[in-house]
Amino acid sequence: MRFEAPxxxxxxxxxxxxxxxxxxxxxxxxxxxxxxxxxxxxxxxVVDIKRIAALHEISEEDGGFRIGAAVPGIALGExxxxxxxxxxxxxxxxxxxxxxxxxxxxxxxxxxxxxPAADSVPAMAAAGAIARVVGPxxxxxxxxxxIAQGPGKSTLAKGELVDSVLLPARPDxxxxxxxxxxxxxxxxxxxxxxxxxxxxxxxxxxxxxxxALGAVAARIFLVxxxxxxxxxxxxxxxxxDAVAAACSAAxxxxxxKRGTVEFRKKVSGVLARRAATIARDRAKxxx
Amino acid sequence: xxxVHVHTxxxxxxxxFLCEADEPLLDVxxxxxxxxxxxxxxxxxxxxxxxxxxxxxxxxxxxxLGAEAEGRTIETIEGMADxxxxxxxxxxxxxxxxxxCGICTPGFLVAAKALLDHNPDPxxxxxxxxxxxxxxxxxxxxxxxxxxxxxxxxxxGA
Numbered sequence: 001m002r003f004e005a006p007x008x009x010x011x012x013x014x015x016x017x018x019x020x021x022x023x024x025x026x027x028x029x030x031x032x033x034x035x036x037x038x039x040x041x042x043x044x045x046v047v048d049i050k051r052i053a054a055l056h057e058i059s060e061e062d063g064g065f066r067i068g069a070a071v072p073g074i075a076l077g078e079x080x081x082x083x084x085x086x087x088x089x090x091x092x093x094x095x096x097x098x099x100x101x102x103x104x105x106x107x108x109x110x111x112x113x114x115x116p117a118a119d120s121v122p123a124m125a126a127a128g129a130i131a132r133v134v135g136p137x138x139x140x141x142x143x144x145x146x147i148a149q150g151p152g153k154s155t156l157a158k159g160e161l162v163d164s165v166l167l168p169a170r171p172d173x174x175x176x177x178x179x180x181x182x183x184x185x186x187x188x189x190x191x192x193x194x195x196x197x198x199x200x201x202x203x204x205x206x207x208x209x210x211x212a213l214g215a216v217a218a219r220i221f222l223v224x225x226x227x228x229x230x231x232x233x234x235x236x237x238x239x240x241d242a243v244a245a246a247c248s249a250a251x252x253x254x255x256x257k258r259g260t261v262e263f264r265k266k267v268s269g270v271l272a273r274r275a276a277t278i279a280r281d282r283a284k285x286x287x
Numbered sequence: 288x289x290x291v292h293v294h295t296x297x298x299x300x301x302x303x304f305l306c307e308a309d310e311p312l313l314d315v316x317x318x319x320x321x322x323x324x325x326x327x328x329x330x331x332x333x334x335x336x337x338x339x340x341x342x343x344x345x346x347x348x349x350x351x352l353g354a355e356a357e358g359r360t361i362e363t364i365e366g367m368a369d370x371x372x373x374x375x376x377x378x379x380x381x382x383x384x385x386x387x388c389g390i391c392t393p394g395f396l397v398a399a400k401a402l403l404d405h406n407p408d409p410x411x412x413x414x415x416x417x418x419x420x421x422x423x424x425x426x427x428x429x430x431x432x433x434x435x436x437x438x439x440x441x442x443x444g445a
Contacts (some may be wrong), residue, residue: 003291003308003354026352033350034331036309046308048355074344098420099398100335103344104351187333201422 003046009055009134012047017136017159019045025161026050027069030097030112037244046133055163058082063169066132069108069162073098076107086167087282088195088275092123095180098170108162114148117190117215120144123178124221126195127211129167135160150218173200174211175282177275180214182269183258190215191259194247195272196279198230204284206230211243211272216251216264223250226272237278243276244269289409291354297322298366313337315353315381316363321335324364324393328422335421338394345401347420348436367400376400377445383434387425395421399435400412407443 006012017022021044026032035041049055057070058079065082073093076102083090093107096119097257110120111131125145136159144165149155156162176197182188193214199207211226229242248269255261281287290305297320306315311330314320315340328334330349337348340362367374376399379385386392395418402409402417411415414435415428423431 001307001309002289003352005355005357009322018425026355029352029355030332030350033311033352037311037330037349046352048352072344097332098335099401099417100338100345100347100420101350103341103346165323252424 001043002045003048004045004072004095005052006049007051009052009161010255011270012049012052012161013134013136013159015045015047017086017230021045025112027075027103027106027109028072028274030105031109049065049163052163060156061166065167066164067107067167068164069106069284071106073097073102073105073107082167085170086123086127086176087169088178088197089120089123091128091129092180092193092195093120093177095178097117097174097264108165109146111144111165112154112156112162114150114152114154115189116148116151116192116218116220117193118220119178119180119190119193119214120147121174121220122193122195122212122214123199124167124195125222126176126178126197126210127167128210129195131162132164132166133160134163139163141166144210145220145222152263159188171199171282173202173204174198174208175276175279175287177282179271179275179278181271181280182257189258192216192251192253192264192271194268194275196243196272196275198235198276198279198283200235200280200283204234206233206235206280211276213247213251213268213272214281216253216268221250223247223272225250235276240273240276244273247272291393293353293357295356295359295361297361298363304353308352309353310353310362310406311349312339312341312351312353313348315356319353322363322365325397326390326393328394330434333420333422334391334394335398335418336391336394338397338421340397340401343351345398362397365396367396374400375442376403376435379434379438379441380431383430385426385434386428391423391425395423395431399431399438402435403439403442407439409436409439416437 328336
């Protein structure tokens with residue numbers, strides 16, 4: 001295995017594109033090094049992107065925030081602006097692993113690892129976050145929910161990497177929330193995860209919403225029927241019932257030791273209802 | 288496989304070493320540099336026994352490549368005491384008997400120091416969450432948490 005630590009995105013792309021064997025990007029390494037240790041991944045080339053200064057930045061862009069691929073979870077949580085605008089994205093990211101893992105793991109790495117149970121991704125998908133994919137043929141913007149093709153498999157082409165994610169601008173009275181179910185309080189993988197992002201008008205009527213589910217299908221996905229159930233309502237009990245029903249119906253989970261199909265479908269609805277309530281209260285400033 | 292030549296600073300000392308490209312920092316510390324305080328419990332970032340600071344961030348050294356350490360500043364348990372004088376956390380762990388077999392202790396101490404450097408007045412809940420990535424299979428955590436809380440109180444008073 002070769003180790004390279006380029007200082008520009010262009011050099012990183014060139015290295016990845018030129019490698020004839022398996023090439024992997026190293027950001028926080030909290031997934032990659034575990035995969036290397038277990039033999040699941042045996043790369044010929046590892047490209048550490050943490051020497052690229054720009055990828056450590058959280059910058060304001062068009063009223064939103066661009067989060068570099070090398071920003072660890074703990075740094076995202078320390079950023080007051082992102083935390084105020086996108087508390088759900090931050091809480092999803094902060095659920096990834098321990099304090100030690102937070103010192104390394106990145107939101108973009110969580111996205112590119114393509115786990116259906118990734119904690120930051122439902123919140124990012126609900127936020128309408130856009131990944132910037134850079135490759136040998138230039139860059140393209142991709143909605144985060146389109147990065148994964150299936151468990152552990154991305155839609156990125158050879159030589160491509162995600163250099164950052166853009167969290168869009170926030171109107172007034174808007175907020176988000178992420179909840180996951182695990183059988184303990186910390187340090188576990190989501191059995192179900194749900195991100196809700198909504199915008200209210202001055203009267204408290206929902207004018208826009210996005211709802212995403214994790215760990216209940218091969219990919220993290222949006223639930224348009226749940227969003228439609230929120231829009232035009234005051235996010236009252238009837239709307240929340242409809243959101244829960246839409247999410248339970250949309251979930252297509254597997255049975256495994258961590259949860260049955262029946263349980264995961266029910267919990268999808270329960271978490272959606274609770275996350276929507278939190279997002280509503282945050283948007284109203286009453287949370 | 289060609290080795291990587293790395294220049295770094297460990298516990299204030301300028302250090303250089305050669306390592307394999309895929310060699311974890313934990314193995315470099317233990318097997319190449321003789322710094323055996325950091326322990327390998329799981330090797331997959333679950334147990335925290337290999338905790339060290341890299342550029343002031345608490346990390347598991349099993350999840351860092353030695354090659355990544357180029358130009359970084361690393362602090363390990365070996366740098367915690369001031370010569371023969373124990374750090375207050377180390378003394379409180381002894382006073383509270385907050386250890387049995389001792390394998391997890393260096394990781395707990397490094398992690399707890401990172402917490403107190405960042406938050407000198409943590410609540411018990413904050414201590415427990417911060418240390419959730421450090422596993423102890425002997426003491427059941429209560430003595431560890433009490434030792435950290437007691438150290439924090441003493442250091443605030445000092």
